[in-house]
Structure formats: C-alpha cells, structure tokens
Amino acid sequence: MAGRQPVNNDGNASEPQTDGRTARTGVWFVGARGSVATTAVAGCAAVTAGLRPPTGMVTETPPFDGTGLPPLSSLVFGGHDTADCPLPKRAEHLTGAGVLPHGLASAVHAELRAADEEIRPGGPTPGDTRSDEELITDFAADLTSFRTRNALARVVVVNVSSTEPLPAPDAVRLPPSSLYAAAALRAGCPYVNFTPSTGLRTEALTDAAAASGLPHAGRDGKTGQTLLRAVLAPMFVQRALDVRAWSGTNLLGGGDGAALADPGAAAAKNSGKERVLTDTLGHTPEGEVHIDDVPAL
Secondary structure (H helix, E strand, O other): OOOOOOEOOOOOEOOOOOOOOOOOEEEEEEOOOOHHHHHHHHHHHHHHOOOOOOOOOHHHOHHHOOOOOOOHHHEEEEEEEOOOOOHHHHHHHHHHOOOOOOOHHHHOHHHHHHHHOOEEEOOOOOOOOOOHHHHHHHHHHHHHHHHHHOOOOEEEEEEOOOOOOOOOOOOOOOOHHHHHHHHHHHOOOOEEEOOOOOOOOOHHHHHHHHHHOOOEEOOOOOOOHHHHHHHHHHHHHHOOOOOOEOOEEEEEOOOHHHHOOOHHHHHHHHHHHHHHHHHHHOOOOEOOEEEEEOOOO
C-alpha cells in the first residue's frame, strides 16, 4: 500500500516521510483472531524466518522487485476482535484442523504472542451502549496508539472479519465494517476490505475516502468460488461464448461455514459472487449459489 501520504481530518500529514525499505509498517486486522488473520501472522513469521517459502505470494515475484514495498520483516501486526481466544491457541486449533503445518504454531509462538498483545476489543458487542461516533473515536484511538507505541511509519487497516449481512435500507446505524473503515480514515490509515461487507461503501464514507487521498481498495479477497468466476468468466467473454446459466456450491469449514449459515451473511456473500459475473458478462446468468457448512473441512 505504498501511496500518497495519509492525512488527518485537518489535512495535515499524519505520518513522516520515511524510507520504505527500513521503516516499519503496521498491519491492523479487523477480525484479528480469525482464521485468515492467524494464518497471515503465522505465515509472515514463517517466511521471514526461512521456515517456509513464499508460495502464493504475488508480491514476492519478480515483477514486484524494486517497487519499494516494505519487507515482510518490517511488518508489525495488531487488530480489533470481539473474540478472546489468543492467537497462539487459535493457531493450535488451525493446526489440529490441518490448516497450518504441524509444528509451525510452536515455531512462531513468540510472533503470534506479540501480535496477540496488540489486539484490542472490537464492537459493538451485545449490551454495548456506545454510539457510532463513540465507537469510531475509540477505534481510531486504538490505531493511533498502535502507530505511536511501535514507532510505525504507517498503519494499513485490513478487514478480514466474517461477512456481515447487508444493512437494511432504513438502518440508522452503520454496520460494524463501516465503523472500522471510518476509524481508519479518521486515523489517517490506508484501508483494505478483504470481505464483501459494506466497509467504505456508504455515501458519506465514499466521499470521505476520496477527500482524504488515502489509498483504499477491496471488495472481497476472491480466494475460492469467486476467484474461479473472476478467472473463467473473462475467458468465456474472450471466446465470444454466451453464458446462459452458472450455478455453484461452496463447502466451507473452519468457522466460515458456520458464519455464513446466517441467511443475511450468505446473501451478502452471494451478491459478491453474482456481481463478478454481471460486471464481466454484462448480464446476470440464471443459476444459484449454495453455501454449505461442513465442519470437517
């Protein structure tokens, strides 16, 4: 996320100009104790220590040489979460499920513990009486404190939390993903949405993001069925083939299946899959997407 220098609400630069090769960069995960964040922290530590190769890391391929991206060794992790399972324990669970290689969690225990110590309570939680403004202010303060405490050149906020239902048209409060996105803007942090959740996609936040000049990106990481749609649909278009129907089934475990058993969350997730086809093909083909929770996976 090397881009324009972030600014505060008053237009002043919030970060010093530094050498990207030596400065430390903060990565603040929303959903910091989930599967995606845990594997990212563990994987970064493993690659940095030479325990694993950077397989699947596009930014570690030759086209990115010399682009000035911060090295993995310069990343400092923290985040927000409403869960309280420590990252080392979460990594053990993922090892038992076959997600992380055996022995890796213990090998990078110190890095997992250090990241866990930088995780702050998220929200809103049941019984939370704070207003949207109060939540945004508290979240932004956490980001600013993280940056100052660790002497970071910049902090990038990455939303990797479970997909949330789409907000109702008459909703009077922002969805949680938008609260975190607003806090990122207020703290002068670039923002990446790795989920189909609302995030910056409200009229007020879209305008605020554009005015801030902060780098922002994302509308789902596209790691499974959506990735296949994003790859295959352009091929059909390039071959001038008429796609009349497209159906699919997701078999999900690791907590994702359980989270998407909620009809509202599943609808939000599926709308992203449909959008990929509509944007690429120019129309929405017939067919449905099913998401099944398979805990064994």
